[in-house]
Amino acid sequence: MDDDAPRMDIGLVGLGEHGETHAEFLEELDHTVHAVDLDPRAKERFRERYDATMYEGLDELFAAGIDAAIISTPNKFHETAALKAFDAGLDVLIEKPLAHDLASAERIVERAEETDSICMCGYFHRFRNRCRLAKAYVESGRLGEVTHVDARYMRRRGVPGLGTWYTSREIAGGGALIDVGSFVVDLVLDFYDWPELEAVIATTRSDFGDREDYAYLEMWGEDDEAKMYDVEDSVTAFCEFEGGRTAHLEVAWAANARRRHEYNIRGTEAGVSLDITTPLESVDPSGRNHRDFRLYEARSDVVDHYVDSELVPPANDPFRDELATFLAAVETGQSPDRCTAEEALAVQRVLDRIYEAADRGRV
């Protein structure tokens, strides 16, 4: 981070877990935090923890002379906040997914374009050095032509705050797929350089949510009083993109399987295995938990043989780098080079297609 970067006034909309993480980094970087939420409990907790100016409503916040807004409300409410921010002439970082459904995501992108605002979406794994390096290997042609990606984001017992809005179709727009699966779709689309999705077969399951004997071994977020659960907790999808390139996606909040977040990128010349499994409770800047990052090749010197090379990039904090990128974009007025609203909309289209395919399969 450039120490000479200007100090900015940033408006936080939505003061849950993600809002707090943003606030922490913003305070570390000496930016001024302005904050709003309609949930009195979230507001109170935030007020106790951070030195921020609190507002009663969006209009008041957006009229307060801030430089940009970060929206981390429940998914369904992204749109209202984003549209008002764009109309107030503000650049916006929206937590992923862009919206709870495709139509809402489209309206967000449309208004961002109309108002010529920068709109970025928080698929922070794209800022992880390992992911950037994997993408660079794909782009360099070192892997030949990439024909298949095998992607898995599996938790064993990690339904987010079982009973919070994450488990409500109406508020979140879906379950494991739109939550953690959206990261997977984002990375796979990026490895393939944003291709059209031609065909998809998918199944969604809800095997754990309504079980009284659910073992809360891992949790993300608070366990709220509400007991909503009408979403999927795991998804399997097979996607075929233009040019016959394919991806197999396994996503689960809860499954009786090893916890992992990994990508096997298979090219005609070489393959990369990228493991970015992290502990649930953090975005893990250290990379300590990352098991495997390897290049798989075959050569013919003297005898035909395999070459397995370990790739060892320095660890970084992707969440912080994402925020720094957004702030730099606000400062320069130049749209960021990744995690744009257009890319997030492409992710949302694929999520929508996967849900549609799963519904069709159920008939």
Next chain:
Amino acid sequence: MPAASVTDMSDGDTGRGGDRIASVGTAFRILEAVRERDSVGVTELAEALELPKSTVHHYLATLADDGYLAAEDGRYRLGLGLFTLGATARTGERIFHVAKPNVDRLADATGEQARLVVERDGRGITLYQATGDEVDDPPTHAGDVEELHCSAAGKAFLAELPADRLDAFLADRALEARTPNTITDPDELRDALSTVRDRGVAFDDEERDEGVRCVASAVSDRSGELLGAISVSAPLDRMPDERFRSEIPSRLHNVVGVVEFNTTYSEWSDAL
């Protein structure tokens, strides 16, 4: 906050005993009495209310003139002027707007009768109801009033009351038996309410009307304020145990959670 002090001032004067206007009270007693009877003549009403016939006649004529009663062949029914007032009163309830689409969906998904009930003065009022395909002739209607101790919505409310208010409620009235299943013993009701609190859902197992089962869950906002309850009811044959104890409660949890979030974020929701 400045808003709170304004509220305090306007609500501060609760001792209205001295400046009650008796005739306003009488007018509303008469309206209530007409409501209970669908259609009523002057003599019958005067006897029921123990008021002089001429007095009752003046009231009825005045209320009919102003459109709050409808007169027909010497008999009186409630007039649509009251509907205008009632509908406007409902429109002013925020919970009505937030809950309505979800109550509609609940009725649609279950095929049964779904209701939004709010509590006023120790009674439950059906603010809105929707019926699914299975329901031909709904047993209740918007505006209906019910006792709290025998209905699912009522028990959902009572379970949310702080101990001192529950004590006051129970000290204030006898728990009247509407069916053989109605809980009439205060201690038994307390036990039942503690189960309601644990499960977040209340049951009426033929406690209000024989042959009808109902499940309800209370709706609160994020500051903990009780806003209402949402219920689903059905005749016994369409509400077997599994549906009564598991399927409908789980649907209610989803709907109530959504309504609570939508209430909290109603300013940020384009649905409103």
